[in-house]
Amino acid sequence: xxxxxxxxxxxxxxxxxxxxxxxxxxxxxxxxxxxxxxxxxxxxxxxxxxxxxxxxxxxxxxxxxxxxxxxxxxxxxxxxx
Amino acid sequence: xxxxxxxxxxxxxxxxxxxxxxxxxxxxxxxxxxxxxxxxxxxxxxxxxxxxxxxxxxxxxxxxxxxxxxxxxxxxxxxxxxxxxxxxxxxxxxxxxxxxxxxxxxxxxxxxxxxxxxxxxxxxxxxxxxxxxxxxxxxxxxxxxxxxxxxxxxxxxxxxxxxxxxxxxxxxxxxxxxxxxxxxxxxxxxxxxxxxxxxxxxxxxxxxxxxxxxxxxxxxxxxxxxxxxxxxxxxxxxxxxxxxxxxxxxxxxxxxxxxxxxxxxxxxxxxxxxxxxxxxxxxxxxxxxxxxxxxxxxxxxxxxxxxxxxxxxxxxxxxxxx
Numbered sequence: 001x002x003x004x005x006x007x008x009x010x011x012x013x014x015x016x017x018x019x020x021x022x023x024x025x026x027x028x029x030x031x032x033x034x035x036x037x038x039x040x041x042x043x044x045x046x047x048x049x050x051x052x053x054x055x056x057x058x059x060x061x062x063x064x065x066x067x068x069x070x071x072x073x074x075x076x077x078x079x080x081x
Numbered sequence: 082x083x084x085x086x087x088x089x090x091x092x093x094x095x096x097x098x099x100x101x102x103x104x105x106x107x108x109x110x111x112x113x114x115x116x117x118x119x120x121x122x123x124x125x126x127x128x129x130x131x132x133x134x135x136x137x138x139x140x141x142x143x144x145x146x147x148x149x150x151x152x153x154x155x156x157x158x159x160x161x162x163x164x165x166x167x168x169x170x171x172x173x174x175x176x177x178x179x180x181x182x183x184x185x186x187x188x189x190x191x192x193x194x195x196x197x198x199x200x201x202x203x204x205x206x207x208x209x210x211x212x213x214x215x216x217x218x219x220x221x222x223x224x225x226x227x228x229x230x231x232x233x234x235x236x237x238x239x240x241x242x243x244x245x246x247x248x249x250x251x252x253x254x255x256x257x258x259x260x261x262x263x264x265x266x267x268x269x270x271x272x273x274x275x276x277x278x279x280x281x282x283x284x285x286x287x288x289x290x291x292x293x294x295x296x297x298x299x300x301x302x303x304x305x306x307x308x309x310x311x312x313x314x315x316x317x318x319x320x321x322x323x324x325x326x327x328x329x330x331x332x333x334x335x336x337x338x339x340x341x342x343x344x345x346x347x348x349x350x351x352x353x354x355x356x357x358x359x360x361x362x363x364x365x366x367x368x369x370x371x372x373x374x375x376x377x378x379x380x381x382x383x384x385x386x387x388x389x390x391x392x393x394x395x396x397x398x399x400x401x402x403x
Contacts, residue, residue, distance in 0.1 A: 020240040024219040028329040032348040034223050035212040035373045036232035044089035045236075045383065048098055050106050052382050055119040057105035062182035064145035067174050069102040069167075070123065070143040073282045076358075077085065078109035079238050079386035 045078060052078065083158035085231070087129040088142075091160045101171060104145070107141050110392060114304075117191035130154035136154060146296075147182050165292045180392035196387040196394065203239035205342065206380045213281045214369035221350070221369060230362070231282040238278050238388050239374060241268060242398070247339035254340065264298040271400035272298065273313050274376075275390040277324055279353050279360055279370055286322075286357035287390045288315045290403060294310075300332055307332040309347055317355070323367065326351015330374070345376035 051057040054070070061068040071077060085147055095114045098104050109317040112120045113133055127139040142165060153337030154171030156181035159165055190197075194395060200335030213224040221232035226232035249265050256262060263269075273296040276286035298311035311328035377384050388397060396403045 003341060005147050008131050021305065022212050026327060026329070027221070027352050028348040028350065031221060031350045031371045032346070032373045034214060034221065035348070035371045036235060037236070040090075041233050043095070044085040047095045048089060048104055050104050050188070050383060052106060052386060053119075053310060054107055054112075055117075055184075056104050057103045057117070058122070058147050059184045059186075061103040062133075062184045064103065065181050066101065066103050066355070067152055067170070067178075068143075068147060069098055070126070070129075070145065071089075071106045072082075072109040072112060072143070073140045074138055074153070075389060076138045077106050077387045078383050079236055080108070080284050080389035 050078070084142075086162050086233075087158045087160055087196065088284070093135075094160060094164055094402065097167060102343060108139055108386075111195050113139055114189070115191045115194035115197060117189050118187045120191070120195075125149055126151055127154075133313075144174075146174065146177065147184065150177065162290045177262070180245065192391070196391050199240050199385060199387075200243070201377070201380045202376075202387060203243040204344075205239075205246050205376045206384060206386060207239035207241070207345070208375045208377055209237040209239050209276050209281070209372060210375075211237070211281060211372045213279075213364070213368065215372050221371075224364075224368075226257075233278045237276060237280060238384065238386060239272065240388055240391070240397075241271075246341070250334065251338070253307070253334065256307075258302050259301050260289060261301045264300070265400045268309070269296050269298040271397065272398050273315060275388060275397060276374070277313055277326070277351075277372060279324075279356070279363070281360075281370070282356075282362060282391070283359040284357070285360050287396075288324075292317050295304075295363040298328065305333075305346075308335075309345075311347075311349075313349070313351070317383055322353075322357070323353030324351055324353045324370065325367075326370075342376045343378070345374070347374040349374075 057068055111121050119226050124133060125150050126143060127133045130143065139152055144152040146152065152173045155166040155167050187380055200344040214221050215224045219271060224232050234341060245268060252260065273293050274288045292315055294316060295312060295314035300307040300309045309330040309332055314324040314325045326349050328347055328349045332342060333344040335343050347390045351370060351371040353370035356363035356366040391397045
């Protein structure tokens with residue numbers, strides 16, 4: 001029941017603001033759905049067992065007898081863009 | 082970041098990485114400045130690849146032993162070249178033997194440069210996504226980039242300290258239905274300056290204090306939750322970069338003090354024009370750009386990557402002052 005009331009509330013909010021360029025209400029719920037990444041767009045993030053702590057990764061690699069693969073970018077690949 | 086699509090979404094590469102390596106990802110901006118043991122160790126590896134001379138970037142892909150012997154370095158978005166290089170590195174690894182090593186815990190995290198980790202059990206971590214959209218006759222759709230960079234969803238994180246949230250929500254339970262409560266200027270400004278940025282083609286520039294023309298955000302008590310509404314107008318002095326948009330969302334809080342979010346989701350839709358130093362090739366004119374903000378109740382390690390503009394820690398945490 002709570003969830004239904006919340007959804008009704010959210011829908012009414014989502015349609016309440018006006019898109020000034022076209023004078024139509026913005027469907028924020030639809031916009032939110034359009035924005036969010038698809039499964040295909042997040043394969044690089046979700047299908048690889050990434051570590052974010054280099055020292056811990058080094059410790060893991062040393063313990064497991066594996067090499068370390070390091071992906072370094074200017075701007076964190078997991079959160080700047 | 083073409084590597085995301087062409088390298089790290091490639092099934093062969095994913096399989097190879099997960100089977101053969103410990104894969105780690107990082108922001109080289111910190112790594113080439115910080116004096117913690119991990120950064121110093123990394124720089125010694127990068128030096129072996131001829132990277133980072135005169136303070137230049139060390140970005141790219143490295144395969145190394147835990148002792149710090151470089152096996153291979155490559156900076157490419159070509160999956161075939163990447164995989165060939167990694168296989169060559171693996172061959173070298175096999176020839177060297179698989180010696181194990183005991184590495185003690187790191188003692189110096191260097192928080193003068195590095196970002197002190199947030200505590201997800203107390204502080205607030207919000208996932209921020211953004212995407213370029215198009216609007217035709219009032220109908221909003223995803224931008225069809227026809228192969229150009231910038232159509233994918235971009236990812237970031239908004240951080241709010243427990244103390245900031247507690248201060249904001251201390252009187253929230255006293256609100257009656259229909260009553261409004263503005264968000265603290267610090268949080269509203271942080272959202273505007275550091276998160277309503279066009280990062281769909283790379284690292285988008287933050288807005289400066291005097292570029293915030295309007296930044297309003299408030300919640301209104303409803304019967305079961307709080308609706309959140311806001312509006313933002315941001316523009317550079319010469320109007321070469323602008324954003325104007327509206328925000329709508331909802332907040333449901335847990336019982337208790339502070340009133341930690343149970344659900345906090347917001348969507349921003351607006352028009353953005355212009356580009357930054359690292360975000361060239363923007364679409365002409367003001368074009369639809371939208372954002373989602375979603376509170377993460379149980380963030381995973383990858384969700385705890387600091388906000389991009391945390392490089393200027395004081396500026397981020399004291400957003401309304403600087």
